Amino acid sequence: NRQPDYFWLPLLALHMGTRLAEMATLTLDRINRSDDSGIWYADVRMDHAKNRNSVRGVPIPQAIINLGFLDYVEHVRALGASALFPNRAATKTNNLLPSKASGDAFAKHLDSVGIKDDKLVFHSFRHTVISALEGMGTPMALLQHIVGHAALDSAVRSGALTSKQARSVTLTTYTHTDVARMNVACPLVPLKECLDRLVPPIDYKRLKIAAQIVKEHLSKEGGVFRSGWAKVNRPYTAKMLQRLETGA
Numbered sequence: 001n002r003q004p005d006y007f008w009l010p011l012l013a014l015h016m017g018t019r020l021a022e023m024a025t026l027t028l029d030r031i032n033r034s035d036d037s038g039i040w041y042a043d044v045r046m047d048h049a050k051n052r053n054s055v056r057g058v059p060i061p062q063a064i065i066n067l068g069f070l071d072y073v074e075h076v077r078a079l080g081a082s083a084l085f086p087n088r089a090a091t092k093t094n095n096l097l098p099s100k101a102s103g104d105a106f107a108k109h110l111d112s113v114g115i116k117d118d119k120l121v122f123h124s125f126r127h128t129v130i131s132a133l134e135g136m137g138t139p140m141a142l143l144q145h146i147v148g149h150a151a152l153d154s155a156v157r158s159g160a161l162t163s164k165q166a167r168s169v170t171l172t173t174y175t176h177t178d179v180a181r182m183n184v185a186c187p188l189v190p191l192k193e194c195l196d197r198l199v200p201p202i203d204y205k206r207l208k209i210a211a212q213i214v215k216e217h218l219s220k221e222g223g224v225f226r227s228g229w230a231k232v233n234r235p236y237t238a239k240m241l242q243r244l245e246t247g248a
Contacts, residue, residue: 001109002228004072005085005102007214010125011207012069014200015061017129017147018042020122024099026084028077031060039188040070044148056148059192067204068211072218079220087218087227129198138194146191206244213240 001007005024012023022044030043041057060069076086088101106122126147133143218227229236242248 001105002214002217002231003087003105004076004214004218004227005088006105006109007210008069008072008085009102010106010122011064011067013122013125014128014202015064015198016042016058016195017126017133018044018058019126019148020103021099022148024085024088024102027082028073028084029082031073031084032057034188037188039192040065041188056145057188058146058148059188059195061192061195061198063196063199063204067208068215072211072215075215075218079218079225081220081225086220086225132198133194136194136197142190142194145187146194205247209244209247213243 009020009023012018013020016023023042026042031040032043033040040060042060043057073084076084079086103122110116110120130143130147133146138146214227217229218225220226231237
């Protein structure tokens with residue numbers, strides 16, 4: 001996937017459990033570093049959050065940093081962009097459905113590798129992360145904050161739980177995740193610790209090389225951001241694939 005959004009969005013979802021639209025619409029000013037803990041996080045705000053429970057700060061896992069994500073962010077910043085993925089031109093369709101291009105591209109990718117099950121889609125990454133965090137014994141309050149859920153609230157509204165039953169464990173804090181609370185550690189610390197425990201069985205070595213290739217091919221020409229290269233340029237594609245194998 002030569003385009004930066006097509007490359008990074010599945011990796012972010014796999015490691016952070018974020019929704020596609022939350023990351024596809026992210027702007028550079030929402031990738032921040034906590035003054036208190038030094039932890040980098042994505043600031044998901046109301047304009048692109050699914051609901052008020054989804055407004056949160058999500059730590060950027062070390063695995064994503066190691067792949068070169070922050071290097072990519074600084075490259076985009078140096079180009080003078082405001083969007084994390086400036087290659088996606090602002091069209092009427094993208095403004096209304098900013099994640100549509102990436103979602104459609106990922107669906108086609110699944111088809112191309114023989115994954116035809118209608119239940120296996122981009123959103124499945126989110127289910128995977130939630131299931132993995134739960135399986136590792138992650139406290140519900142932390143899990144809900146990471147993924148922007150209000151599962152207990154939903155349970156109360158559906159009648160599965162009474163408000164009294166849910167009261168003692170319903171998440172009511174963790175709103176300003178970059179601010180320390182008296183002598184309590186910055187809330188981002190336990191959140192990042194949870195996410196850093198997720199180690200998907202993927203080829204990090206070659207993905208790091210791929211991330212460098214993707215970054216190199218994002219440029220700005222005459223005020224227009226361009227990324228990747230023509231798919232029909234098979235010799236150049238073969239050259240980039242060779243870089244993955246040799247690391248050169």
